Amino acid sequence: MDWLLALIQAVLFVLLAPLFSGWLKWVKCLLQNRRPPPLWQPYRDLRKLFGKRPVVADTASWLFPATPYVVFGAAALSAAIVPFFAVNLPTAAIADMIVLVGFFALSRFFLTLAGLDVGTAFGGMGSSRDMTIASLAEPAMLMAIFTLALTASTTNISVAIDYLLDSGFALRPSFLFALGGLLLVAVAETGRIPIDNPATHLELTMIHEAMILEYSGRHLALIEWAGQIRLMLYGVLIANIFLPWGLAREFTPEALGVGLAAIGVKLGVLAAVLALAETSVAKMRLFRVQEFLGFAYLLALLGMLSHIILEV
Amino acid sequence: MSAQSHSIYEQAILFIAALVVFTSFLMLAQKRLSGMIHLFAVQGAMLAATSALAAYTLPYPHLYVSALIIVVLKVILIPVMLHRLIARMDMRQDAEPAYLYGYVMMAAASLVMFSYYVVEPIAQLSTLATRNAMAVSLAVVLLGMLLMITRRQVVTHVIGFMAIENGLFFAAVASTQGMPMVVELGIAFDVLVAAIIFGVFFFHIRSSIDSLDVDRLNRLNEVEP
Numbered sequence: 236m237d238w239l240l241a242l243i244q245a246v247l248f249v250l251l252a253p254l255f256s257g258w259l260k261w262v263k264c265l266l267q268n269r270r271p272p273p274l275w276q277p278y279r280d281l282r283k284l285f286g287k288r289p290v291v292a293d294t295a296s297w298l299f300p301a302t303p304y305v306v307f308g309a310a311a312l313s314a315a316i317v318p319f320f321a322v323n324l325p326t327a328a329i330a331d332m333i334v335l336v337g338f339f340a341l342s343r344f345f346l347t348l349a350g351l352d353v354g355t356a357f358g359g360m361g362s363s364r365d366m367t368i369a370s371l372a373e374p375a376m377l378m379a380i381f382t383l384a385l386t387a388s389t390t391n392i393s394v395a396i397d398y399l400l401d402s403g404f405a406l407r408p409s410f411l412f413a414l415g416g417l418l419l420v421a422v423a424e425t426g427r428i429p430i431d432n433p434a435t436h437l438e439l440t441m442i443h444e445a446m447i448l449e450y451s452g453r454h455l456a457l458i459e460w461a462g463q464i465r466l467m468l469y470g471v472l473i474a475n476i477f478l479p480w481g482l483a484r485e486f487t488p489e490a491l492g493v494g495l496a497a498i499g500v501k502l503g504v505l506a507a508v509l510a511l512a513e514t515s516v517a518k519m520r521l522f523r524v525q526e527f528l529g530f531a532y533l534l535a536l537l538g539m540l541s542h543i544i545l546e547v
Numbered sequence: 548m549s550a551q552s553h554s555i556y557e558q559a560i561l562f563i564a565a566l567v568v569f570t571s572f573l574m575l576a577q578k579r580l581s582g583m584i585h586l587f588a589v590q591g592a593m594l595a596a597t598s599a600l601a602a603y604t605l606p607y608p609h610l611y612v613s614a615l616i617i618v619v620l621k622v623i624l625i626p627v628m629l630h631r632l633i634a635r636m637d638m639r640q641d642a643e644p645a646y647l648y649g650y651v652m653m654a655a656a657s658l659v660m661f662s663y664y665v666v667e668p669i670a671q672l673s674t675l676a677t678r679n680a681m682a683v684s685l686a687v688v689l690l691g692m693l694l695m696i697t698r699r700q701v702v703t704h705v706i707g708f709m710a711i712e713n714g715l716f717f718a719a720v721a722s723t724q725g726m727p728m729v730v731e732l733g734i735a736f737d738v739l740v741a742a743i744i745f746g747v748f749f750f751h752i753r754s755s756i757d758s759l760d761v762d763r764l765n766r767l768n769e770v771e772p
Contacts, residue, residue: 405558406555406562407562408561408564408565408566409565411562411565411566412565412569533572533652536656537565537568537572537656537659540656540660541568544679544682545564545565545679
């Protein structure tokens, strides 16, 4: 029964990810005085792409067609270990936060190699930029995660959230800083606006889109879907760690319904905030990204320091 | 001792303590003068909030008065004065030239750790729940000094000086429930007078060396080289 629920949660996570990015796009369009596409537009795009035959370059090795499956698999697996609307599911015990970061790194590793594989200028450029950003973002993310781990004395996400729910409301400065750091990292890692522009692949400054420029058909669909899952993963992580209230702790239908509604509201608000931020700031020069991520690292470090100094 | 063992007011004081250090970091990161003055005002507002919270939880009503003094002096009067000064000297958009952002931030983070290790044995002696904030206040003092060391603009030096004073005041509130009223009034007016005198000095320095860059004070010779 528990395993069935865990499976349902993971599948629901993967299926709802395009809806989340559709909602994000919808809010962003409204904020920019444009007519929004319907909420299910990402599903239509995916269906269209899945129906098309992928075109693979002559110079591509086996790595190139294999990468979309690895990337999507890593994303789907991480969706299974993050508590979505219930904690204490059996899948959550399999892996902890460091494995989650490892999954992100794995999919990035393969995407970067695939970008280099075909040998186009854009792919190599995108790969090098993506690696630059990743090398700066990962320490900040791990630092923010360690802050949480110090507070809850565990690196398992589900147990940590359970601990936070048990301990009730407390003003924790370390969490505020970790939240700030994690938000900045999330923006960088999911390729949102101050770092990368997700809406275009016609810019010389593009990063993620440059890497996947050679992909088409169902390969592209898988990569885009994985990107949407990754965006929602960050959203769910931030929402459930810093605002854990409403998560289902026992597996009754009412509790699960409340959990689902709560995460829906949290994600909706989070996406609106992200859309607002994306509308109000301009894309950053590539060489200022290190300042941005340096600030994220500083926030995470301050979070850890203030945990050690003020909360112990 | 976990966060839950404190009352919500003590938690709030510790929370603001962390934010005060954060504003010090932001000041170090801020390149423009007007932004730095805003941050200084924000830090003052946080100090006033801490003071008012301490007054609310402890039987020391005179802390309300010191909160009021901080609001009047450090949130309104001194920032407005500094803003008018830099507006008159046409420095509103002046940015710090060639500033080693990364190194300064690393130095600042290590200063916070250093002050934690220095203060920890002393803090053990105190019985107040907010004693942990002492490390924070020492960090604010050291970060103020770092701000003065790393910048060249005289106006920034003044803000760093005031930030040091903020740190001392925070230490007083966090570790001893505030200084006696007389001392506090004395310090408050000292700071105000200092701000006024600094203002006069700005004009003096600028009229004699035609710049507010402190580095140029080294080259103050009778004969131009």
